Amino acid sequence: MPPLGTTRRSLLHAAGIGAAALTAAACTGFATTGGGAMILLSTQFRPADEAQRFRALLGRTAPGVSYVTVEEGPFSTQVRSQVGAGSTKIGLLAGLHGDLAPLAPKYLQDLTGLLIDLGNRGWSPDYLQLAKSGTDRTWYIPWATASYVLAAHADALEHLPSGADAAALTYDQFLDWAVAARRANGNRPMLGLPAGPKGLLHRFTQGYLLPSFTGGQITTFRSAEAVTAWEYFRELWANCVPASTTYDFMQEPLESGEVRMAWDHVVRLVHAPERDPQNWRMMPAPRGKHGLGYMPVLAGLAIPKGCPDFELAQRTITAFTQPDRQIALLRSNGFFPAVSAAIPQDLPPAIGLEADAVQRQQQAPGAIVSLPPVGLGQREGEVSKVFQDSFRSIVLGGADIRSTLDQQARVLQGILDDLKVPCWAPDPAAELCRVE
Incomplete structure (x- = not known):
C-alpha cells in the first residue's frame, strides 16, 4: 500500500528522489551530527510537497536530522544490508507497521527502556502490542495513525x-x-x-x-x-x-x-x-x-542496530511523541495522533470530522484491529x-x-x-x- 497522501502523479517522481537521496547519503557517510546530519529514513511522505512540509516540521523539532524517503523494498534492503555489514549510516527509521515489524529483532534496537522513559502518553494497548512484533520487547514507538x-x-x-x-x-x-x-x-x-x-x-x-x-x-x-x-x-x-x-x-x-x-x-x-x-x-x-x-494505518519510529547517534535518535522520538508535535504533524501532513492528544477546534473542518470518526472507531466496543x-x-x-x-x-x-x-x-x-x-x-x- 502506498504511504498516506501518495498520489498517482507524484509517486514515481517522489520515489526516485528518495532513492537517489539515500544513495547519495550512503556514499558520502552523511550520517551523524558530527559530520553533517543524522539520517531519518522513511517510507512515508514521499510526494515532494509532503516531504517539504515534514522537513520543515523536522527542522523545528529535531535540528541535526536529515529526512530521506524511499520505497518499501529499498527501505528494507538498506536497513538489512547496513546493519548486516556492521556499518549503519541510518540513524532513525519511520515506516508503517508492515515496514518495521519484519526487521525486528535482528535489525532494530530494543526500545523497551525508551518506552518506559516516555511514560504513559495514552497509546492504544493494541498499538503497543503491535510494536512488540510478536515478542516481549518493544521494537518501535507508535508515532501516528490513520484509517x-x-x-x-x-x-x-x-x-x-x-x-x-x-x-x-x-x-x-x-x-x-x-x-x-x-x-x-x-x-x-x-x-x-x-x-x-x-x-x-x-x-x-x-x-x-x-x-x-x-x-x-x-x-x-x-x-x-x-x-x-x-x-x-x-x-x-x-x-x-x-x-x-x-x-x-x-x-x-x-x-x-x-x-x-x-x-x-x-x-x-x-x-x-x-x-x-x-x-x-x-x-x-x-x-x-x-x-x-x-484497519489502522499505524506508523512507527524505530532505531536500527548500530545507529551512529543513539542519543539523538531517542531525543527525536521523544520530541515527536509529545502531544503538541503530534498535532503539528496532523496539521502539516494529515497523520492522526498515536498518543492521547486533544484535537484542537481550529483544524480544517474535514480533518476534524475525520479525527472524530477515527477515534470513535478505535475506541468502539468490540473493535477488531485488522x-x-x-x-x-x-x-x-x-x-x-x-x-x-x-x-x-x-x-x-x-x-x-x-x-x-x-x-x-x-x-x-x-x-x-x-x-x-x-x-x-x-x-x-x-x-x-x-x-x-
Missing part, C-alpha cells in the same frame, strides 16, 4: 434507518441505509465504493468485512462465515453506483454529487467536505457478528490480488462463492508457503500462516 471511515452527505443521512445510530451502525443497518437511499433517489444508488484500478476496496474486504463477519482475515478466508460475508457484499454492491468500478479516490465523486455516501481511506475522503463541511459527517465503519473490524499484510515484501501485491480477484469473480462476475474461495485459498496458501511467514492480526500469531 478508513465512512463519509456521508446530508442528502444521504436523512435516509438512515429508523433508530439507527450513524456512529454505531451494524452491517445490516448499513445495507438497509443503502437500499433506502437508492429508493428515495428514484432507484439511483447513492453509495459508492473505491473499486477502480487504483482503489483500495481490497482493504475493505481484508480489514473490515471479513474480520467483522468471521473474526479473521487469512485463517477464515474460506470459512462458512466468509461465504456469508461475500453473500452480503453482493447485496451491498447491488445498491452501489455502477461507476464505482472506475473510482480510485472517493472524494472526487462525493464532491461532484455523483455519490452521497462512501467508504475509503481518510486521505482519499478529505477534500469532499471542504466547501460545505456543515453538511457532511464522517463515521466509523459498521460492525458485524464478531465485532467492528477496522492489519494490512505483514512481512510479505514485494509479494504483498499478490495477496491483495487474491482479494481483488475474489471480488471480481464473486461480486462482479456472479461466480459460485464456495468454489471461488476454495480456488483463491489455494493461491493464497501458495504465497504464504513460499514466504513462510506468521499470520498478522486479527489472525492468531501462528509460526506459519495457513488458510483453514
